[in-house]
Amino acid sequence: MQPSPIPSADRRRQRVHRAVRELLAEQGFRISMDAVAARAGCSKQTLYSQFGSKQGLMQSVVRERLDLTASSLDLGGEDPRQTLINFALEHLEHLCEPSVVATCQLLSAEAHEFPEDAQTLYRDGCDTLQQRLANWIESAMRNGRLRHDQPHLAAELLLSMIVGLDFERQRFAVPHRARLSARRHWAEYAVDAFLRAFATAEIPAADPAPIPQNN
Structure with missing residues (x-):
């Protein structure tokens, strides 16, 4: 069976999102709707019609x-450990x-010049991710899968x-966990340590995952 074709509106949204991600790495908070429209191959009026504003466009990309x-x-899923490993x-x-990495470096350097944009991006990104994870953890605690805290x-x-320190390693151009196998070992180690810390009396904690000797 042939996959269903992607609707034109969705294809345009993908082009726009890709343009925003590229431009953020190049221009940081100075990104403009004109630049996005030119990079995505659409009109600025189309961007405003679909996203409402520059903030709405940024929120769509982050979401x-x-x-x-x-x-x-x-x-x-039924297995909290595997769910968290997949998330990690x-x-x-x-x-x-x-x-x-390039985008974060540039945005961090510009945050003092664009404090409102920086705070909005942090709220829409980091805060929202933390809240979604907190909602999952709260549900697991209510269901007796994690200790109440x-x-x-x-x-x-x-x-x-x-x-961990891996994002900092990349920022400072030192070796990091570039291979999937290394990231998987670290994800399992971190999740298992977390689950041991929040294990209930009824559910035994998993044995810690082995960590490879090199990255």
Whole structure:
């Protein structure tokens, strides 16, 4: 069976999102609707009609990325460990993309010049990801899969454990976990450590995953 063709509106949205991601890595917060329209091959009026504003366009791009990262949480699988490992792997894969590292470096350098844009981007991205993970953790706690504690703080703890120092390694151009096998080992180690910390009395914690000697 041939796959269903992608509707033209969805194809245009994909082109626009790709243009935004590319331009953010090149221009940072100085990105304009004119530049996006030129890169995506559409009119500025089309952008305003579809997204409403530059902020709405940015939110659409961020939301698409968050939906990909949090897809394993939304599926609601029966195995909390595998669900969190899948989440961790998706998050690490995204952070391992060179364009993401370049974008974050540029946006961090410009944040003091564009404080409102920076705060909005942080709220729509980092805060929202933390909240979606916290919602999943809270549900797992209610269902007796995790020990009852503060879900929002637990989500922040797990996110920091997942990322570790690898993003900083990339920012400073030192060797990082570029291979999927290395990221998987780290994801399993971080998730297992988290689950041991929040294990219930009824559910034994998993044995820690082995960590490879090199990255």
